Amino acid sequence: MKKFLSMLLAIVMVVSMIIPVSAGSKKELDFKDRHTFAEVESTLKDLSKDYSTITELFSLGTTWRENNIWCLKITNKSIDDSKKTGIAVIANIHGGEQEAGESALYSAVTLCKESTTKEIKEILDNYIIYIVPVMNPDGYIQSFVLNNRPNLHPTDHNGNGVSFSDPYTDINGDGFISTIYKGTKDTKEADREKIGMESPDWDKNGKLGDDPRTSGIDLNRTFNYNYGRYDIETDPEINKESKSVVGSDATTTNGNGKAGGTEPEVKAIQNFFAKYPVDAMTTVHTGQQSVLYPWCYRAYDPNNELDDQIPHMKAVSEKLAKIYTDYTGRNFYSKQSHSDYPTSAEMIDYTYGRHRINSYTIEVYGPGMSDPNSDDIYYRSLWNNKLPETKWQFYDQKQIKEELKLDPDSLGLKKGEGLWFKTDARAQMSGKAPTDQDVMVKGFYEVLIELIKSEEPGGNNNYVLPEYMK
Ligand SMILES: [Zn+2]
Numbered sequence: 154m155k156k157f158l159s160m161l162l163a164i165v166m167v168v169s170m171i172i173p174v175s176a177g178s179k180k181e182l183d184f185k186d187r188h189t190f191a192e193v194e195s196t197l198k199d200l201s202k203d204y205s206t207i208t209e210l211f212s213l214g215t216t217w218r219e220n221n222i223w224c225l226k227i228t229n230k231s232i233d234d235s236k237k238t239g240i241a242v243i244a245n246i247h248g249g250e251q252e253a254g255e256s257a258l259y260s261a262v263t264l265c266k267e268s269t270t271k272e273i274k275e276i277l278d279n280y281i282i283y284i285v286p287v288m289n290p291d292g293y294i295q296s297f298v299l300n301n302r303p304n305l306h307p308t309d310h311n312g313n314g315v316s317f318s319d320p321y322t323d324i325n326g327d328g329f330i331s332t333i334y335k336g337t338k339d340t341k342e343a344d345r346e347k348i349g350m351e352s353p354d355w356d357k358n359g360k361l362g363d364d365p366r367t368s369g370i371d372l373n374r375t376f377n378y379n380y381g382r383y384d385i386e387t388d389p390e391i392n393k394e395s396k397s398v399v400g401s402d403a404t405t406t407n408g409n410g411k412a413g414g415t416e417p418e419v420k421a422i423q424n425f426f427a428k429y430p431v432d433a434m435t436t437v438h439t440g441q442q443s444v445l446y447p448w449c450y451r452a453y454d455p456n457n458e459l460d461d462q463i464p465h466m467k468a469v470s471e472k473l474a475k476i477y478t479d480y481t482g483r484n485f486y487s488k489q490s491h492s493d494y495p496t497s498a499e500m501i502d503y504t505y506g507r508h509r510i511n512s513y514t515i516e517v518y519g520p521g522m523s524d525p526n527s528d529d530i531y532y533r534s535l536w537n538n539k540l541p542e543t544k545w546q547f548y549d550q551k552q553i554k555e556e557l558k559l560d561p562d563s564l565g566l567k568k569g570e571g572l573w574f575k576t577d578a579r580a581q582m583s584g585k586a587p588t589d590q591d592v593m594v595k596g597f598y599e600v601l602i603e604l605i606k607s608e609e610p611g612g613n614n615n616y617v618l619p620e621y622m623k
Pocket residue numbers: 247250437438439440
């Protein structure tokens with residue numbers, strides 16, 4: 154009998170070596186690659202099944218296109234939640250910033266996989282980690298067509314009464330959305346006239362791609378805290394000529410949507426923070442490499458009691474920036490968000506202002522080559538990857554008819570004129586991961602572990618729920 158048991162044990166061991174039991178048996182995600190929203194969803198569902206003792210998956214709400222805003226809660230479920238500190242990670246508020254979602258997803262996968270190690274077990278015994286890899290799924294999905302920041306609030310860009318009636322479409326089959334110019338084969342680059350974006354002219358108005366699937370709304374200017382605030386008398390930063398002050402940021406209300414807290418994605422996140430107490434949160438972005446802390450709408454004021462947590466957040470931000478720099482070998486800086494560039498109604502002002510949550514905007518990827526000699530820290534802190542060169546391709550009128558199936562007359566082309574397709578780096582990188590994205594996501598994970606440890610374990614101490622929200 155004993156012999157039989159030991160033989161059985163030997164067989165079980167051999168079999169389990171061949172077929173990994175429980176978790177990890179499914180296809181491993183390669184974080185060198187980009188993942189579709191469907192892949193993000195199925196990964197989260199798998200984690201919630203494979204690690205059911207430490208995870209719970211729920212939707213915080215849906216978008217204009219009825220996609221779910223998924224949240225994965227990770228914690229040791231056998232310990233009472235009231236004895237734990239909450240930490241939230243909200244990524245991809247901007248649809249095209251997909252390295253942000255990848256960083257959050259990698260963190261979710263790794264926290265689960267490492268959950269039996271001493272370090273992570275201790276974290277999951279004392280903290281609850283909420284991870285929302287994609288807050289703006291509609292914008293995320295659209296960004297596989299062409300990089301797009303806003304959500305898909307139905308918008309009628311060309312005033313024909315139908316929303317999104319001329320969406321960008323790849324008509325020449327090269328896999329990219331090009332910007333369309335007209336000119337002859339000999340027209341120099343600078344003299345080619347921009348006439349639209351790649352599309353078959355779905356709405357047949359002679360203007361290519363003039364009603365694309367994007368709302369123009371920047372969700373990270375649309376939270377219900379100091380919405381659209383612009384204090385020109387007191388804020389010298391507002392008037393400074395800086396790369397981002399003009400346009401949809403603090404100086405205008407363009408891109409802010411209708412009113413604070415009205416977009417479904419923003420509402421869902423605001424409701425989340427009213428329901429789930431957390432002491433620290435991060436909203437994960439790309440575009441630069443930095444850790445930013447509140448306020449976005451004004452400078453730090455040591456005499457204002459609302460600013461009492463800012464020195465703590467400043468110190469944590471400096472530490473996080475150093476960890477990311479050391480891990481990835483790429484520069485990463487920290488700043489008060491307002492001094493980086495002023496804006497209003499950002500998520501971190503909302504979470505700190507309304508709930509006293511220590512809040513950080515973490516930007517994980519600045520595309521392109523760094524310039525170590527630049528005066529501007531932004532240009533000294535890029536990922537150091539070579540972006541694809543802009544491509545130009547000419548189509549004459551015969552090719553326009555036969556290959557592109559467009560009518561040269563409806564486009565107003567004169568004799569000898571044709572179409573120039575310009576495909577820039579942004580178009581060529583849509584849906585593609587940059588070099589070393591796997592290093593980037595691991596760097597973010599290291600930063601997240603430190604961010605978790607920057608809060609005292611064993612229960613929330615700075616989170617508040619205002620009386621009027623109860
Ligand atoms: Zn962003």
